[in-house]
Amino acid sequence: MSLRLRLNLLVAGLNLGFLAALTWLMVDNHRSAIQEEIEAAHRVTIQMLGTAAQTSRVFGSAPAVMFDYLKSLGRVRANEIRLYSDDGVLRYESPPSTYKAGRRAPDGFEALMRPKLATTVIGLPGARIQIVPDASRAILDAWDSVTAIFLLGLGFVAVLHVALLLFLRHLLRPTEADALRLVATTRQLAENREVIRLIQTGVEEERKRLARELHDELGQSVTAIRLIAASIARGNGSGGAVPGSAKIDEIAASLYDSVHRIVRELRPAVLEQPDLAAALADLGREWRVRHPEIELDLKLEGDLGDLGEAMTLAVFRCVQEALTNALKHAQASRVELAVRRRDGRLEASIEDNGRGVAADGPPGSGHGLVGMRERVVALGGRLEAAAGAEGGFRVSMSLPLPGDSE
Numbered sequence: 001m002s003l004r005l006r007l008n009l010l011v012a013g014l015n016l017g018f019l020a021a022l023t024w025l026m027v028d029n030h031r032s033a034i035q036e037e038i039e040a041a042h043r044v045t046i047q048m049l050g051t052a053a054q055t056s057r058v059f060g061s062a063p064a065v066m067f068d069y070l071k072s073l074g075r076v077r078a079n080e081i082r083l084y085s086d087d088g089v090l091r092y093e094s095p096p097s098t099y100k101a102g103r104r105a106p107d108g109f110e111a112l113m114r115p116k117l118a119t120t121v122i123g124l125p126g127a128r129i130q131i132v133p134d135a136s137r138a139i140l141d142a143w144d145s146v147t148a149i150f151l152l153g154l155g156f157v158a159v160l161h162v163a164l165l166l167f168l169r170h171l172l173r174p175t176e177a178d179a180l181r182l183v184a185t186t187r188q189l190a191e192n193r194e195v196i197r198l199i200q201t202g203v204e205e206e207r208k209r210l211a212r213e214l215h216d217e218l219g220q221s222v223t224a225i226r227l228i229a230a231s232i233a234r235g236n237g238s239g240g241a242v243p244g245s246a247k248i249d250e251i252a253a254s255l256y257d258s259v260h261r262i263v264r265e266l267r268p269a270v271l272e273q274p275d276l277a278a279a280l281a282d283l284g285r286e287w288r289v290r291h292p293e294i295e296l297d298l299k300l301e302g303d304l305g306d307l308g309e310a311m312t313l314a315v316f317r318c319v320q321e322a323l324t325n326a327l328k329h330a331q332a333s334r335v336e337l338a339v340r341r342r343d344g345r346l347e348a349s350i351e352d353n354g355r356g357v358a359a360d361g362p363p364g365s366g367h368g369l370v371g372m373r374e375r376v377v378a379l380g381g382r383l384e385a386a387a388g389a390e391g392g393f394r395v396s397m398s399l400p401l402p403g404d405s406e
């Protein structure tokens, strides 16, 4: 969720909370006021009609006297008055209120506000007066006042909300200086990446040149030595085999193998045809032959054949260095290499079950990890090197694949 949206929700929540509290306070105040008012009006009406009832008894025909009295009295505030004869016939009913005639508060609001007062009945000889408390006008007044203040409050908090957000937007808007700094930093980063990329390309070119020299010069010289040694061993020269010539041939053969291995490391097949899956499979095969005591588990997922030369080479070199590190430092019996292409990224990890590193990470003396990180960062990725999940050491990297949508 964006910062702006979070601020919006926070401000709206606070405003609505404030409005709800204000409304509830008003409703509660009105309810107590209505209870008090209707109770008082009802009590006064009872007293008044009680006195009138006693007087009417004195004057004989109470219902008739009372009828005339009530008619002349008209409506009493917040009470409905009815006169019934003993046989239940309604003789008189006070007129409805003309105040805000034809309107009522909503049922729910009325139910919430209605005071708890019972109907009062005053008995007369031959008749009875029923006094029903009627809070509907007071409740309507309360409804009008609560809705007016609620709407006013709503308008106020809406204006406050907008003003506050405009202010925050102004406050959080990046200044021109910020924008310029950001542009400069981005440019600097891009330049750094480009420099690293050029250095890596230069290093690879130099390796290629060295591989060529080694192969063409040393390789051919060693081959020549082997041929001569073999010839001497067969006794083709001055007649009779020269002692030690077979040994020279053997040493030259081993030197030849070493030169070839170094040439392969300096200029792996991946440089000729950038297929990461094939290159890693080759690397795995060679590793298993040369280090049968360390189990290598290779897991390749997704299409790794068209990653482009830069990425293929970077990942290959990183894997090469991580495997060399596992050999040099880990004393591991197992190494797991996993490379997969997923969600627009290339992810690779090399994890061993060796002695691992101290809790504060690997010591920073060598160049291997630094070089790996530089290669990965130059391609916009990230690299982590730390203790593995079950001890040992783990190097993991994640690189964005250009053109692959995440």
Ligand SMILES: Nc1ncnc2c1ncn2[C@@H]1O[C@H](COP(=O)(O)OP(=O)(O)OP(=O)(O)O)[C@@H](O)[C@H]1O
Binding pocket: 325, 326, 327, 328, 329, 330, 352, 354, 355, 356, 357, 362, 363, 364, 365, 366, 367, 368, 369, 370, 392, 393
């Ligand atoms: N698999 C591993 N197990 C244990 N420690 C490791 C492992 N890989 C790296 N380290 C530690 O991290 C350090 C840094 O590794 P790095 O590859 O940067 O340097 P190096 O291998 O010592 O030297 P260089 O790679 O320059 O020849 C190593 O010296 C070692 O202490």
Ligand SMILES: [Mg+2]
Binding pocket: 321, 324, 325, 366, 367, 368, 369
């Ligand atoms: Mg190293």
